[in-house]
Amino acid sequence: MPGDALTQVFAALADPVRRDMVARLAVADATVNELAEPYAMTVQAVSKHVKVLQTAGLVSRSRDAQRRPVHLEAEVLDLMTTWIERYRLLAEERFRRLDDVLADLPDDVEPLPPA
Amino acid sequence: MPGDALTQVFAALADPVRRDMVARLAVADATVNELAEPYAMTVQAVSKHVKVLQTAGLVSRSRDAQRRPVHLEAEVLDLMTTWIERYRLLAEERFRRLDDVLADLPDDVEPLPPA
DNA sequence: GAGGTATTCAACCGATCGGTTGAATATATC
DNA sequence: GATATATTCAACCGATCGGTTGAATACCTC
Numbered sequence: 554m555p556g557d558a559l560t561q562v563f564a565a566l567a568d569p570v571r572r573d574m575v576a577r578l579a580v581a582d583a584t585v586n587e588l589a590e591p592y593a594m595t596v597q598a599v600s601k602h603v604k605v606l607q608t609a610g611l612v613s614r615s616r617d618a619q620r621r622p623v624h625l626e627a628e629v630l631d632l633m634t635t636w637i638e639r640y641r642l643l644a645e646e647r648f649r650r651l652d653d654v655l656a657d658l659p660d661d662v663e664p665l666p667p668a
Numbered sequence: 669m670p671g672d673a674l675t676q677v678f679a680a681l682a683d684p685v686r687r688d689m690v691a692r693l694a695v696a697d698a699t700v701n702e703l704a705e706p707y708a709m710t711v712q713a714v715s716k717h718v719k720v721l722q723t724a725g726l727v728s729r730s731r732d733a734q735r736r737p738v739h740l741e742a743e744v745l746d747l748m749t750t751w752i753e754r755y756r757l758l759a760e761e762r763f764r765r766l767d768d769v770l771a772d773l774p775d776d777v778e779p780l781p782p783a
Numbered sequence: 784g785a786g787g788t789a790t791t792c793a794a795c796c797g798a799t800c801g802g803t804t805g806a807a808t809a810t811a812t813c
Numbered sequence: 814g815a816t817a818t819a820t821t822c823a824a825c826c827g828a829t830c831g832g833t834t835g836a837a838t839a840c841c842t843c
Binding site for chain 2: 818819820821822
């Protein structure tokens with residue numbers, strides 16, 4: 554198994570082209586051809602990028618005649634924010650506790666006398 | 669230029685080993701040797717992982733004799749949450765607006781009669 | 784059914800990635 | 814100075830990645 558959900562989502566957004574696609578899809582759904590328009594690359598390459606986003610659960614596809622519009626599924630982003638916030642808060646908590654320890658030091662163990 | 673800040677941070681966290689390191693570093697600083705202990709890989713490989721995290725700005729190093737403890741710099745995580753939240757909120761806003769449009773539909777255009 | 788449009792599949796290619804081994808560097812200890 | 818510990822550097826290797834070209838599929842229109 555190469556990738557759990559979190560790995561796939563982070564990896565999907567580790568590419569500036571795919572992040573740009575997500576940004577544009579946040580405004581409106583788009584087809585592969587529409588998505589491809591601003592980039593200097595083939596539609597096949599864009600199709601691959603979309604597939605990466607889809608496998609990560611970040612977008613879904615529907616059908617409209619020949620077109621297969623891409624739709625942003627924003628819920629998956631919560632996966633990441635949850636993970637990130639957990640460790641950011643932990644680190645901040647730890648930092649806060651260090652402050653407390655320093656504040657509680659008795660006066661005669663000043664770690665560094667003023668130069 | 670291969671990578672802007674955002675790309676490097678996302679890429680750094682797109683690896684389960686590095687995410688585990690971040691999780692452990694959120695609890696306490698650690699040396700490369702300490703970090704390497706639980707993994708079935710050489711310390712050189714771990715050293716490389718640490719360098720990736722450092723280049724992304726996620727950790728900093730200090731010196732303590734031969735040891736070079738790794739310290740988590742949690743502020744960079746805000747970069748990601750800011751980016752993510754921006755587009756999650758945009759997508760949700762768009763979804764909410766769609767709901768409004770449906771709610772404002774006149775009664776005689778019921779999209780789907782009850783089965 | 785012929786032709787156009789939208790999309791994907793398949794094979795290929797160079798670059799990067801995650802790992803290895805082996806040698807080098809830095810610091811402390813005897 | 815010799816030895817042990819902690820870390821990094823350098824070269825290599827197979828796998829994955831981001832892109833290409835070319836052919837295939839699916840759907841609409843005439």
